[in-house]
Amino acid sequence: MPTSIRLSPELEQRLNHLAASTGRTKAFYLRxxxxxxLEDIEDIYLAEARLTALKEGRSHTVSxxxxxxxxxxxxxx
Numbered sequence: 001m002p003t004s005i006r007l008s009p010e011l012e013q014r015l016n017h018l019a020a021s022t023g024r025t026k027a028f029y030l031r032x033x034x035x036x037x038l039e040d041i042e043d044i045y046l047a048e049a050r051l052t053a054l055k056e057g058r059s060h061t062v063s064x065x066x067x068x069x070x071x072x073x074x075x076x077x
């Protein structure tokens with residue numbers, strides 16, 4: 001899926017330098033950056049949504065002891 005983005009001149013210069021120095025394409029490094037960063041970004045946004053749900057009473061927490069008891073597991077500590 002073709003996608004276009006605008007980079008600041010500084011980022012574009014750094015990307016060009018990296019690609020030229022390593023013989024890889026700029027697209028390679030853009031894909032690599034997205035793949036590595038997307039998981040972190042998803043974690044952040046999902047954690048924020050979970051925290052909001054907790055604060056608004058739409059969700060609740062469960063302690064480790066409750067989980068252990070529910071599944072009849074020995075205490076790991």
